[in-house]
Amino acid sequence: MDFDLSWVLLGLPLAFVLGWLASRFDLRQFRLENRSHPKAYFKGLNFLLNEQQDLAIDAFIEAVQNDPDTSELHFALGNLFRRRGEYDRAVRVHEHLLSRADLSQADRDRAQHALALDFLKAGLLDRAEAALLKLEGTPFEAQARLSLLANYERSRDWAQAAQVAHKLNLAQPGSFSPRLAHYLCxxxxxxxxxxxxxxxxxxxxxxxxxxxxxxxxxxxxxxLQDQMGHTSQAWQTLVSALTLCPSGTALMAQPLASLALRCDQAQKTYELLQNLYTSHPCLDVLEAVVTLSKALSDDATSARQWYARHLEKTPSLVAASQWIAGEKLEHEQFHPQVQRALEHAVTPLLRFRCAACGFEATQHFWQCPGCQTWDSYPPERVEEL
Incomplete structure (x- = not known):
């Protein structure tokens, strides 16, 4: 059978026309899709800027349905669900992203971090821990360790918290040594x-x-040394701490006075606290000095004169209340009522206040019960702030 070259010549133009028509159809379809996708995306962005989160979610869901391969839309949708408290839906979005085989490593790490945040916000601490541990060696490692630290604090797993703080101390420019010391304590x-x-x-x-x-x-x-029966050693530890940690003098003054009375070091401690009070007068050091002064002297009036000296240095309702408690008033029959009113007024002034959130407490905390911040309680009472 002879090969007819004329059919080839006729077929080439036909193939060219068909190819051109197909390309025009694909280009037209591509343009239509590109017009619809940005429209849904920008509509969702507009709703988001106007704080209409429900409508924004609907618009982003529409955009994701039109283009299920767009990872950025999935991230936006997952973040919106988390902000609204719909953690189960946020988890599904980010788990769907992680299940995709075509996802880049950068987006996979980002999705893993977002999933860990979903679990943290939902209070699923075990699942959050597992998700955060998978971020070791990724660009999100530092953020994951900080989240792990908060996670271990919430669950009071101090041993694990200490390990993470040690890693952060080695890797981060800031120092986590004070936080690590708290975990060890x-x-x-x-x-x-x-x-x-x-x-x-x-x-x-x-x-x-x-x-x-x-x-x-x-x-x-x-x-601890006091509990073990080593009272003199405990006293020496606090005396050394007054020199090494002068910022905590107010916190250590009264425990030091108590130890001094039990290990026969009252006179030496009295002189030490007198010098400290002279350089830094504060209520807790004042109370420790008064306690030792009463123990060393039978003259209660002499001990109480310390309150009068404090009032000469600074106006203090607390010191005034303590001074009046031992005084004889002209109308002594009203003394109990006056003293009770003063004590009622003084009580809020004796509290400690968190510098971070303002939470007040009758005792000093190393970690604020309100905002969970470490070392946010100054050693001074409210009246002295």
């Missing part, structure tokens, strides 16, 4: 509760090495 407190004295002492020694200027480890060590 918390572990020591757990050991003390179980009467594991040696383990607690070793943990407190580590805390002092981590943060030599921190007040808490030395105070905790003195308390």
């Amino acid at each position: 918390e572990q020591a407190a757990q050991c003390v509760a179980q009467k594991q004295w040696q383990e607690a002492e070793a943990l407190l020694a580590q805390a002092i090495d981590q943060a030599p200027e921190a007040v808490r480890p030395r105070m905790a060590l003195a308390q």
Whole structure:
């Protein structure tokens, strides 16, 4: 059979026409899709800027349905669900992203981090921990470790928190040593509760090495030594701490006075606290000085004169109330009522206040119960702030 070249010549123009028509059809379809997708996307963005989150979610869902391969729309949708508190829907969006085989490594790490945030916000701490641990060695490693730290604090897993803080201390430019010292002190407190004295002492020694200027480890060590019956050693620990950690003088003054009375160091401690009060007059040091003055002298009036000296230096309703408590008034029959009114007025002034959130408490906290911030409580009372 002879090959007819004329059919080839006729077929070439036909193939060209068909190819051109097909390309025009594809280009037209592509343009239509591009017009519809940005329209839905920008509509959702407009709703989001106007704080109409429900309508924004509907628009983004429409955009995702039109183009299911667009990862950015999935991230936007997942973040919106998380902000609205719809954590189960946010989890489904980010898990869907992670299940895609065509997802780039950068987007996969981003989706893993977003999923961990979903679990954290939902309070699913175990699943959040597992998701955050998968971010080791990724660009989100530092953020994941900070989230892990908060996670371990919430669950009071101080051993794990200490490990993460140690890693952050090595990797981050900032210092996590004070935070690490707190975690070691918390572990020591757990050991003390179980009467594991040696383990607690070793943990407190580590805390002092981590943060030599921190007040808490030395105070905790003195308390532990006192519980173990080493009162003189506990007294010496606090005396040394007054020099090494002067910022905590107000917190250490009264425990030091109590130890001094029990280990026959009242006179020496009295002179030490007198000097400290002269350089930095504060209510807690004043109370410690008065306590020792009463123990060293039978003259209660002489001890109470310290309140009058304090009033000469600074106006203080607390000191005035203490001074009036031992005075004889002209109308003595009204003294109990006056004293009760003063004590009622003084009570709020004796509280400690968090510098971060303003939460007030009758005792000093190393971590604020309100905002969970560490070292946010100044050692001074409200009246002295």
